[in-house]
Amino acid sequence: MKKGILYETSRKTSYIFQQPQHGLWQTRMRKISNHGSLRVAKVAYPLGLCVGLFIYVAYIKWHRATATQAFFSITRAAPGARWGQQAHRPLGTAADGHEVFYGIMFDAGSTGTRVHVFQFARPPRETPMLTHETFKALKPGLSAYADDVEKSAQGIQELLDVAKQDIPFDFWKATPLVLKATAGLRLLPGEKAQKLLQKVKEVFKASPFLVGDDCVSIMNGTDEGVSAWITINFLTGSLKTPGGSSVGMLDLGGGSTQIAFLPRVEGTLQASPPGYLTALRMFNRTYKLYSYSYLGLGLMSARLAILGGVEGQPAASLHELCAARVSEVLQNRVHRTEEVKHVEFYAFSYYYDLAAGVGLIDAEKGGSLVVGDFEIAAKYGGSHLEPEGTCLIPSVSDPGDTASEQPLRMHGPHLRQPATPGVRLSQEQSAEAHSEN
Ligand SMILES: O=c1[nH]cnc2c1ncn2[C@@H]1O[C@H](COP(=O)(O)OP(=O)(O)O)[C@@H](O)[C@H]1O
Numbered sequence: 001m002k003k004g005i006l007y008e009t010s011r012k013t014s015y016i017f018q019q020p021q022h023g024l025w026q027t028r029m030r031k032i033s034n035h036g037s038l039r040v041a042k043v044a045y046p047l048g049l050c051v052g053l054f055i056y057v058a059y060i061k062w063h064r065a066t067a068t069q070a071f072f073s074i075t076r077a078a079p080g081a082r083w084g085q086q087a088h089r090p091l092g093t094a095a096d097g098h099e100v101f102y103g104i105m106f107d108a109g110s111t112g113t114r115v116h117v118f119q120f121a122r123p124p125r126e127t128p129m130l131t132h133e134t135f136k137a138l139k140p141g142l143s144a145y146a147d148d149v150e151k152s153a154q155g156i157q158e159l160l161d162v163a164k165q166d167i168p169f170d171f172w173k174a175t176p177l178v179l180k181a182t183a184g185l186r187l188l189p190g191e192k193a194q195k196l197l198q199k200v201k202e203v204f205k206a207s208p209f210l211v212g213d214d215c216v217s218i219m220n221g222t223d224e225g226v227s228a229w230i231t232i233n234f235l236t237g238s239l240k241t242p243g244g245s246s247v248g249m250l251d252l253g254g255g256s257t258q259i260a261f262l263p264r265v266e267g268t269l270q271a272s273p274p275g276y277l278t279a280l281r282m283f284n285r286t287y288k289l290y291s292y293s294y295l296g297l298g299l300m301s302a303r304l305a306i307l308g309g310v311e312g313q314p315a316a317s318l319h320e321l322c323a324a325r326v327s328e329v330l331q332n333r334v335h336r337t338e339e340v341k342h343v344e345f346y347a348f349s350y351y352y353d354l355a356a357g358v359g360l361i362d363a364e365k366g367g368s369l370v371v372g373d374f375e376i377a378a379k380y381g382g383s384h385l386e387p388e389g390t391c392l393i394p395s396v397s398d399p400g401d402t403a404s405e406q407p408l409r410m411h412g413p414h415l416r417q418p419a420t421p422g423v424r425l426s427q428e429q430s431a432e433a434h435s436e437n
């Protein structure tokens with residue numbers, strides 16, 4: 001049995017948590033087999049996925065050189081705003097000569113909106129490191145306000161207030177602010193989604209922070225999967241070794257689910273349907289990733305599609321009935337690629353919550369399992385499972401309403417990255433990224 005990896009950092013993030021289940025940062029992982037084992041990890045939340053998004057958007061999509069620019073690239077330049085100058089002006093310099101600056105990122109998921117306030121420090125003539133993060137989450141997600149757009153402003157404002165408290169006044173004007181929405185908004189009719197985005201933009205523009213014209217947008221599914229894949233491989237150190245092995249990534253959100261891995265078998269590449277492969281150049285290497293986001297197959301959206309019925313009411317009495325409906329709904333929707341059986345995956349979000357909820361993994365430490373364990377738990381029950389065959393249907397916008405959706409969760413705000421404190425990208429990587437500009 002291979003020893004697990006423990007991520008931990010001293011950054012103080014816990015005090016701001018409103019929902020304890022969003023604060024789980026500590027994951028210990030065990031390897032249990034060579035074949036397709038699944039490590040269920042919450043390690044990448046809340047820091048990780050957003051950092052992965054930074055790296056993806058900044059280093060790969062727009063080939064920027066520093067983490068500062070990474071953030072500025074995400075927000076993109078507002079007309080007239082001199083982003084480059086702002087990024088390099090030494091607004092704050094700590095006693096050790098490190099330049100300090102901030103960035104604010106909103107993750108508008110289908111079940112909740114979360115703010116991440118990042119603090120970066122840049123040692124003289126070096127690339128910046130992520131030194132601190134503050135996080136707060138609110139439920140329900142933005143899409144719950146589709147028919148009452150005005151009401152969405154209140155939560156956004158509340159999260160902005162967190163940023164105001166966290167960031168020193170002098171930095172406000174130069175701190176970029178950005179929101180990326182995922183499945184909840186993708187699933188809404190375009191017009192409703194646009195109205196919500198417009199409202200958020202108004203609130204952002206009225207804030208004292210630095211906002212560009214496209215500070216608020218819907219992220220596409222491929223970007224969502226790829227950035228999470230980068231995150232987990234960055235955090236596990238897989239990206240450091242050229243040609244070394246990598247892990248796969250599964251994220252089961254409320255409204256969509258993503259898979260991403262690096263195929264090694266030529267046949268996998270050839271058999272993949274159009275739209276499932278994406279090439280990305282990163283850190284001197286080209287990766288051809290298998291990455292796909294299934295919209296509508298997030299836990300909440302799929303449950304409603306599968307079972308219908310009234311929210312919060314028991315909908316089916318037998319496992320077989322549920323299983324039959326699930327196969328019907330999934331038929332011809334999910335591509336089966338043989339190689340995944342032999343790839344080790346890290347899985348996020350509801351994969352974690354469900355596994356913890358039925359006692360398959362430790363709610364605090366995470367753990368490893370094989371996919372079949374989920375089926376056994378569904379059939380025979382886990383330690384905290386609902387009576388056999390009972391399927392409760394929570395609402396998409398507020399899954400926390402039913403007892404079955406509130407497994408025991410822990411918050412241990414500790415994340416230790418393998419070799420370096422904070423997120424650090426080497427000069428070499430920066431130079432490489434820069435040269436592609
Ligand atoms: O920042 C986070 N911290 C902790 N958990 C998160 C965070 N973001 C998403 N999750 C987890 O993701 C799941 C819900 O996904 P989300 O609302 O992001 O849906 P989506 O990705 O389909 O839009 C829940 O299990 C929730 O605990």
Ligand SMILES: [Ca+2]
Nearest residue numbers: 109110182253
């Ligand atoms: Ca998500």
